[in-house]
Amino acid sequence: MVEHLGQQLTALVEELRTVAGPDAAEAQIESVTTEAAERVAAASARASRAGEAQRQAEAERGEREQALDRAMAELTAACSAAEVQSTQVQAELSQLREQLVVLHTRVGEAEHERDDATARRDCLCRPS
Numbered sequence: 592m593v594e595h596l597g598q599q600l601t602a603l604v605e606e607l608r609t610v611a612g613p614d615a616a617e618a619q620i621e622s623v624t625t626e627a628a629e630r631v632a633a634a635s636a637r638a639s640r641a642g643e644a645q646r647q648a649e650a651e652r653g654e655r656e657q658a659l660d661r662a663m664a665e666l667t668a669a670c671s672a673a674e675v676q677s678t679q680v681q682a683e684l685s686q687l688r689e690q691l692v693v694l695h696t697r698v699g700e701a702e703h704e705r706d707d708a709t710a711r712r713d714c715l716c717r718p719s
Contacts, residue, residue: 592634596627 601624 592631594631600624600627 600623603619
């Protein structure tokens, strides 16, 4: 853009030298030079702001990536802990099922013994 403005300025200066008198040409040259300098300054300011915005965006992206990495690490740790806990619960459930089978067996045996004892008592208590 600066090169383009420089080329335009050069072309205008040459044209003004041939068309107008030296004083008018000098005033025009100064006006065009000032306008070109203002445009260059504005373009430089926009480029500077764009560069700063880009650096800020890159810094924010880096922060977001770090936050994502931390969240993924926490999620991985939570999943691992949940898997360990699930394994422990499954083992405990298996033990409880085994204990339940044993208890059912004992209850069945106790009921059978009770029925036998009741039958013996009934035999003993009957008048002969």
